[in-house]
Amino acid sequence: MSQVSHKKRIGAEAIEAKGWLGAHKWLILRRLSQLSILALFMIGPLAGIWIVKGNLNYSYTLDVLPLTDPYVALQSLMAGHVPEKLGLIGVAIAVAFYFLVGGRVYCSWVCPINMVTDAAGWLRDRLGIKGASSLSAKTRYWILGMTLVASAITGVVLWELINPVSMLHRGLIFGLGSAWMVVLAIFLFDLFVMTRGWCGRLCPVGAFYGLLGKWSPVRISASKRSACNDCMDCFEVCPEPQVIRPALKGEGKGVGPVILAANCTNCGRCIDVCSKDVFNFGLRSNNPVPTASIGVQPGAK
Amino acid sequence: MTATPPKSDAARRQFLFDSAKMVCSVGMLGLGLGLYAKQSKALPALALRPPGALPESDFLGACIRCGLCVRDCPYNTLELAKPEAPVATGTPYFTARNIPCEMCDDIPCVKACPTKALDHGLTDINKARMGVAVLIDHETCLNFLGLRCDVCYRVCPVIDKAITLDMVPNQRTGRHAMFLPTVHSEHCTGCGKCEKSCVLEEAAIRVLPSKLAKGELGKHYRLGWEEQKKAGHSLIDESKMIDLPDRLPEGARLPGHYDPASGQTEAMRGMSGQEVVTIPSLPPGLGGKP
Numbered sequence: 001m002s003q004v005s006h007k008k009r010i011g012a013e014a015i016e017a018k019g020w021l022g023a024h025k026w027l028i029l030r031r032l033s034q035l036s037i038l039a040l041f042m043i044g045p046l047a048g049i050w051i052v053k054g055n056l057n058y059s060y061t062l063d064v065l066p067l068t069d070p071y072v073a074l075q076s077l078m079a080g081h082v083p084e085k086l087g088l089i090g091v092a093i094a095v096a097f098y099f100l101v102g103g104r105v106y107c108s109w110v111c112p113i114n115m116v117t118d119a120a121g122w123l124r125d126r127l128g129i130k131g132a133s134s135l136s137a138k139t140r141y142w143i144l145g146m147t148l149v150a151s152a153i154t155g156v157v158l159w160e161l162i163n164p165v166s167m168l169h170r171g172l173i174f175g176l177g178s179a180w181m182v183v184l185a186i187f188l189f190d191l192f193v194m195t196r197g198w199c200g201r202l203c204p205v206g207a208f209y210g211l212l213g214k215w216s217p218v219r220i221s222a223s224k225r226s227a228c229n230d231c232m233d234c235f236e237v238c239p240e241p242q243v244i245r246p247a248l249k250g251e252g253k254g255v256g257p258v259i260l261a262a263n264c265t266n267c268g269r270c271i272d273v274c275s276k277d278v279f280n281f282g283l284r285s286n287n288p289v290p291t292a293s294i295g296v297q298p299g300a301k
Numbered sequence: 302m303t304a305t306p307p308k309s310d311a312a313r314r315q316f317l318f319d320s321a322k323m324v325c326s327v328g329m330l331g332l333g334l335g336l337y338a339k340q341s342k343a344l345p346a347l348a349l350r351p352p353g354a355l356p357e358s359d360f361l362g363a364c365i366r367c368g369l370c371v372r373d374c375p376y377n378t379l380e381l382a383k384p385e386a387p388v389a390t391g392t393p394y395f396t397a398r399n400i401p402c403e404m405c406d407d408i409p410c411v412k413a414c415p416t417k418a419l420d421h422g423l424t425d426i427n428k429a430r431m432g433v434a435v436l437i438d439h440e441t442c443l444n445f446l447g448l449r450c451d452v453c454y455r456v457c458p459v460i461d462k463a464i465t466l467d468m469v470p471n472q473r474t475g476r477h478a479m480f481l482p483t484v485h486s487e488h489c490t491g492c493g494k495c496e497k498s499c500v501l502e503e504a505a506i507r508v509l510p511s512k513l514a515k516g517e518l519g520k521h522y523r524l525g526w527e528e529q530k531k532a533g534h535s536l537i538d539e540s541k542m543i544d545l546p547d548r549l550p551e552g553a554r555l556p557g558h559y560d561p562a563s564g565q566t567e568a569m570r571g572m573s574g575q576e577v578v579t580i581p582s583l584p585p586g587l588g589g590k591p
Contacts, residue, residue, distance in 0.1 A: 044372075050372075053368075053369055053372045053373075054367040054368055054369050054372070055366075055367055055368055057365045057366050057367045057391075058365050058367030058369065058415050059367065060369060060413075060415075066415065068365070068415065069365070072365045072366075073365065076362060076363060076365055076416065079361075079362030079363070080359075080362060081359070081362050081363035081416065081417060081418075082417070083365070083415055083416040083417070084414065084415050084416055084417060084421060086415045087365070087415035087416050090415065136319065136323065138323070139323060139326075139327070142323050142324070142327040143327055143330065146327050146328070146330065146331040146334075147331075147334075149331075150331045150334060150335050150338070151362070153335065154335050154338040154339065155358055155359070155361070155362040156338040156341065156342070156361040156362055156389070157361065157362060157364070157365065157366070158334055158335075158338055159334075160365075160366055160389075160390070160391055161334060161337055161338060161341060161389060161390060162334065162337075162390070166366065166391060167384060167390065167391070170366065170368065170381060170391055171383070173368070174368055174371065174380070174381040175380070175381070175383055176383070177383025177384055177385050177386070178383065178384045178385045179383065179384050181384075182384065
């Protein structure tokens with residue numbers, strides 16, 4: 001335990017440089033987003049104020065705005081069913097939105113399971129639990145493919161039979177039942193079995209949204225990467241650490257500073273924990289390829 | 302480890318090995334889920350789907366588990382299945398004995414559905430088929446005991462069509478009628494009001510999914526009397542029929558009995574040579590001779 005307590009906390013430098021609030025800005029905004037979305041859904045059944053009806057699979061806001069989860073709709077389509085008009089409009093709106101802001105914004109700004117796995121990750125760090133078993137981060141794509149094929153074969157919206165994301169969200173709104181056990185299982189799995197196991201390796205919902213936002217214009221950029229002091233805090237805190245390296249360390253290889261990997265969740269934690277303010281939100285297009293010979297500082301923004 | 306293969310070779314092996322591992326484990330997961338999916342199609346007897354719901358095998362592919370039908374049901378009849386519920390997680394259902402369907406004229410649950418899981422073509426709630434009521438226990442139903450409970454009949458929104466009271470002689474007393482609640486599946490919507498209001502501790506009448514409740518005639522079966530009605534005449538030449546004497550209890554007569562051989566509808570065809578008596582107030586074979 002002495003080793004743990006001596007270990008430098010992730011983001012300690014950033015807190016020193018920017019203050020606690022400055023070093024948690026995006027995290028706080030993200031939690032606000034997650035909780036207020038949940039609150040909007042729950043205020044109906046709890047207080048009778050009906051702003052949003054439904055859940056993350058499909059919701060109807062103020063009787064005007066339909067939103068459909070495109071992954072669920074796709075499984076249903078594979079099973080041979082096309083939604084009604086409102087359902088289709090909902091798919092179009094959700095697809096357009098996540099295509100623009102980044103597919104995995106769903107994961108980091110909306111999904112309620114994110115708070116569960118983040119908590120597991122935080123506790124894992126506090127307890128100094130080192131990663132035991134590991135699975136390829138590509139596993140989720142296999143699972144994604146499997147759910148689509150098996151939806152077609154069985155004629156059932158397959159992943160919804162066990163999807164912990166919708167189980168938790170629906171449970172909080174319509175009654176949890178034994179769904180808390182599934183959520184606890186995810187928490188324990190991430191805490192003891194696999195670092196970033198659920199969201200980073202297994203969840204096909206995240207895989208789907210990642211593919212959806214593969215070309216999204218809103219991206220995180222390591223604009224001031226030349227200021228990086230190699231503290232590694234961003235790698236430590238990132239839920240998908242593999243996405244950072246090409247952008248942060250690509251200067252010498254002629255790679256632009258924008259994080260292009262589809263699995264970047266646009267959570268902004270790297271912006272928070274960096275004491276040198278290397279990262280910022282930006283546009284995919286603003287991705288100047290450095291000319292190695294001159295060694296210009298890229299990304300004037 | 303005698304000879305280390307070239308690096309690319311080792312990498313290729315590793316890749317193949319990893320892929321195989323992945324395909325196997327995800328395949329196992331898929332197999333498990335597939336079997337679970339198959340099982341979830343088996344609709345349990347006491348969970349009913351909202352009006353207009355597609356057949357169960359289609360419903361599970363079309364329903365996206367959003368709960369809009371639940372929200373727009375004014376009577377809180379519907380609920381979304383929790384993981385431990387008897388139907389697939391997140392799908393809407395109701396338990397008739399708890400809260401039955403009140404059969405709203407405007408069917409708000411169907412209108413709210415963003416998919417075709419609830420058929421938007423259903424505009425007349427009387428055409429809904431959520432299940433079929435079955436008077437399942439003839440031993441405890443008060444009307445079957447010869448009493449006049451009639452509650453299921455009285456509450457039926459399709460009274461006198463979906464449930465009728467059919468009079469039959471009470472064989473126990475020998476002198477009363479029993480009014481048997483009889484469900485007619487061509488009119489029953491499966492709303493469950495009868496089950497909800499059955500006065501027994503455990504309902505004697507229950508709404509079951511029609512697949513459980515209904516038999517089915519062979520497609521090639523023809524009912525002679527209906528064919529006769531359709532054709533307007535008998536399908537066979539009745540004048541050539543050999544009519545054997547009807548075996549009737551001594552002294553009985555059957556007014557309105559149609560005798561194909563004679564072509565006569567009326568009359569008393571007692572045994573020849575016997576005195577014709579009127580039918581006693583008791584059914585044939587019961588009680589003493591009048």
